[in-house]
Amino acid sequence: MGREPYEVGIVGYGSSAKIFHIPFIQASPRFHLHSVVQRQVRPGQADARKELPGVKVHGSLYDMLQDARVQLVIISTPPDSHLELATAALRADKHIVVEKPFAPTFAEAEALISLARERQLLLTVYQNRRWDSDFLMLKSLKEQGTLGRIVEVESHFDRFRPTLPVDTWKAHPSPGNSAIYDLGTHLIDQVVHLFGVPDRVTGFVGSQRTPAINTTGLEDSFTVLLHYSDGMLATVKAGVISPEPQQLRFWVRGDRASFRKYGLDPQEAQLKRGMQPSDPGFGVEEDEESSRGLLTVITNDGSTATFTEGTVRLSSVVEQGNGTYSMFYSSLASAIDSGDHNQLPVTGKEAALLIRLVELVLESSRCGQTMMV
Template identity: 40%
Template sequence: MVAQIQVGLVGYGIAGQVFHAPLINAVPALKLAKVVERHGEASRQQYPWVEVVQNADALFHDPAIDLVVIATPNPTHFELAQQALLAGKHVVVDKPFTTTSAQAQQLIELAQKTQRILSVYHNRRWDGDFQTVKQIIAQGILGELVEYEAHYDRFRNTLKPGAWRETPELGSGILFDMGSHLIDQAQVLFGLPQSVTADVRTQRAGAKADDYFEIGLDYGSLKVILRAGMLVREPGPHFILHGSEGSFVKYGMDPQEAALRQGLTPVEPDWGLEPQAQWGTLNTQMGRLHFYGQIETLPGCYQAFYENVYQAIAQGAELAVKPQEARNTIRIIELALESHREQRTKLYGDIAASN
């Protein structure tokens, strides 16, 4: 059993600084040892023991580094992950996995060949409200589920000059960003859809990357709707579920991202707990009893992702986020883009056979 895994982090922008470094540091079995920063040494202000390097090769060629975490712009994910695997490192890639499903499949095959752990940071599986939704569905509280709708809406009516996410390059835009989370969650709950129908748009003046989408996933008797937009000043529900016995409606977003952006970490007391004002409303039939009221949101736990990665590397545990699932998410994004361009529903196809 490995005592402590040495971690190298590539990138210390928002992804590295907010979503990766604090969570790596929250897992005692992991040690953040090296950080790639091209300009400055911001990571040392928070983690004074780390070594800052300017090039990812310094991680790949360091025999002490066991795990490489890639938190760079989306178009760079494939090449960096490929180099890390070829160097014999275990790899975590920030979502989205890659910009094409073909690239994702290449990395999966390379990880199998090199016998390295490869996972993708789909942290939203550990949102407290999503964990709550999972339990509601698993326990059949709504009867037979017929409709599931999830939103990640924001209000950002101006563009950010120079931001790579605002470019027309493949991998930019809201579909690869928030869409990755919504599609991954749907896949966790329901598996692979029969077909994909999508509307992908740019709504803000001057926008070059998509900033709105609506995706319909067909699961036969179950209809799944995934939506995100950047011009939603008055947000609606985050989750809407309807079944043969009742409904569940939930407003508000998981508090972990906001806490991380404020500089808080999972070692804080009451981490991941949601205020009662944001608890979801359940209206359902339980036998001969009608229930209407709030359901307490389960606590969120983003650090569970890295705890699982450690267990997979050191103890042979099953990965919580398998790269095949992340590849399927990219494939659904591709089908959504094709559906919008062709103005027709796309069958999911035979990718399920390659799982």
């Protein structure tokens, strides 16, 4: 007989909950969506009571925490609320998933880790882009040694969005809200997950939009250099003024081969269109050209080096069953089963380190210096 599904409560009913969490909870036999916290429904906003029949809807987290059936709480609210809400959930003896960024400061992240340890509860952070198909393909190439000694990594998330986003909390500066906390925590996490902690960081954080357009002063772009002791340099960047027909995603160079990829993993776009994780083709790139990464390999023939170019099928990692965001919740279920935080898809220690690196990037940008890690 299989285990009973874990009962889940989600705090917040914005795009994070609706796109990145609820579809995977509903698709998993290990979890059941029990309740949602939605404080109020503003004009034009979705109403959880209408869209989620059979799911309890509470007006506050504290109401939901009174229900002993809720075992796992997902915090999908703005970053400056994470400490308060996650603390309350832990004190109510609930395991928690915190949407990235973990917290605005390293001190807050450490406080939550300490409380979870004290209460003997599991805490993880939703770094779902560890399961992007292009990143998993890069991870596979590295592990197989296809690229040889990797000397340079570029990871981009550039777009052409010269105007401000819609008037939501993401359009206004607040603790934990800027491009470096949003996209930056994804890109830096991928590099650190694959290559380890860098020795030094250099950061350039600011706005590519003009002051006349970016009246709030929101930092919308960044470039970060991650320096490694073996000489490898990783550049992670996101910009909003990049008028390119195809945006570069990865360019990784080694002494045996290089790997280039344009365009983004398709899962976010598919979820926004209403596609479900269980649907055929979920996670597979639909454009035949963009679904291939370009691999340039050096072949040695005596003293002569020649170059060959080939393509790699990114969809293969999806077909092998390990290339979608569903893996996050699959790993989380296993960790709750065992009670072992080392089995979590993302440990609190990893997530806290990431916030510390972001703090060093911001300090580097402010003082114009490279910072030791």
